[in-house]
Amino acid sequence: MHAQPTDPVDTIVEQWARVRPDLDTRAMEVFGRIFRLSRAMGDRMERAYRPYGISRGEFDVLATLRRSGEPYTLSPRELSATLMLTTGGTTGRLDKLERAGLLRRSPDPHDRRGLKVTLTEEGLRLIDEAVGAGLAEESAALTALDAEQAGQLADLLRKLLATTAE
Amino acid sequence: MHAQPTDPVDTIVEQWARVRPDLDTRAMEVFGRIFRLSRAMGDRMERAYRPYGISRGEFDVLATLRRSGEPYTLSPRELSATLMLTTGGTTGRLDKLERAGLLRRSPDPHDRRGLKVTLTEEGLRLIDEAVGAGLAEESAALTALDAEQAGQLADLLRKLLATTAE
DNA sequence: AATAAGTAGCTTAGCGCTAAGCTACTTACG
DNA sequence: CGTAAGTAGCTTAGCGCTAAGCTACTTATT
Numbered sequence A, B: 001m002h003a004q005p006t007d008p009v010d011t012i013v014e015q016w017a018r019v020r021p022d023l024d025t026r027a028m029e030v031f032g033r034i035f036r037l038s039r040a041m042g043d044r045m046e047r048a049y050r051p052y053g054i055s056r057g058e059f060d061v062l063a064t065l066r067r068s069g070e071p072y073t074l075s076p077r078e079l080s081a082t083l084m085l086t087t088g089g090t091t092g093r094l095d096k097l098e099r100a101g102l103l104r105r106s107p108d109p110h111d112r113r114g115l116k117v118t119l120t121e122e123g124l125r126l127i128d129e130a131v132g133a134g135l136a137e138e139s140a141a142l143t144a145l146d147a148e149q150a151g152q153l154a155d156l157l158r159k160l161l162a163t164t165a166e
Numbered sequence C: 001a002a003t004a005a006g007t008a009g010c011t012t013a014g015c016g017c018t019a020a021g022c023t024a025c026t027t028a029c030g
Numbered sequence D: 001c002g003t004a005a006g007t008a009g010c011t012t013a014g015c016g017c018t019a020a021g022c023t024a025c026t027t028a029t030t
Helices: A008-019 A026-052 A056-067 A076-083 A087-099 A121-142 A147-164 B008-019 B026-052 B056-067 B076-083 B087-099 B121-142 B147-164
Strands: A103-107 A115-119 B103-107 B115-119
Touching: A008 A026, A008 B056, A008 B147, A026 A056, A026 A121, A026 B026, A026 B121, A026 B147, A056 A076, A056 A087, A056 A103, A056 A115, A056 A121, A056 B008, A076 A087, A076 A115, A087 A103, A115 A121, A121 B026, A121 B147, A147 B008, A147 B026, A147 B121, A147 B147, B008 B026, B026 B056, B026 B121, B056 B076, B056 B087, B056 B103, B056 B115, B056 B121, B076 B087, B076 B115, B087 B103, B115 B121
Parallel strands: none
Antiparallel strands: A103 A115, B103 B115
């Protein structure tokens, strides 16, 4: 056993142990930390993307289009599904990104109900820079662990996510 | 090496490898999963608290008061700090919980600027049930891992959180 | 060919948060 | 003792999301 540094979740667990010693708080040791890390890193990512004039949500739209490969085109429906967003939320993000000139909407030639959303040259250039900045931020945070620990952590999280997130 | 199940983050990492093989996506294997787990479990917790008529944010208020021990009293300021919330956000949560009869606000006898927020009997009863339901939900999700893995995961997350979340 | 059912994307109302600014009060200082 | 600076909690405007409902169009059924 190594000495562990103390974190805010340890404090909360101790408080519960004092007032409700009957509770089994082991699951909180995992999920309490996941919630806090998600929030803290979310804030850091928001800051990392700010120089590019986009929010984290907008980054996700551009990144999804970029990852899909040439011609960097998806339908709003596909974007809604991938981004786990309602159609209303998707409309809002697309509006903002289209106004900024980072993507454009055009009619789907095969289905007159639908649209195609395509990255512009400027959108492609911007996302290719921003994705590097985002990964740099995440990599910096991960230096808290050595390579083996990071790999272990990724594996444990994969197992948990695969089972949990239906 | 064991065969790993595939999860959505693996798919995203593969997509990036195809279109941008120069990127080092190892940090994404950790944080991408943390973001997704946080969202998925957050939704599950929201559902777990719904039978008690409270949201996750409102649960956090009641739980913070409960953990503080008798007489279950804190100032709005202390709650804002613990919950990482602006005073405006705190005011809103307290309004709703006070209307529901789960806590009450009273003047601070030592500082006429301030208030004391105290759990009512009903609030105490409710949070003592709800905290059990919440932990049950988290424990159920965690059965994806055996006890040793869960402990390992908690330790790795502690180390990451202690360094990352300033 | 007519019609019912399904689907795509947009609009609107409502919710919970933040940022900024307010009043009321307290503390520190000359 | 008087004034400046600080602090507590609330209010308001604005933001991004969801849920629900809309129109336009497509697909399946007869």
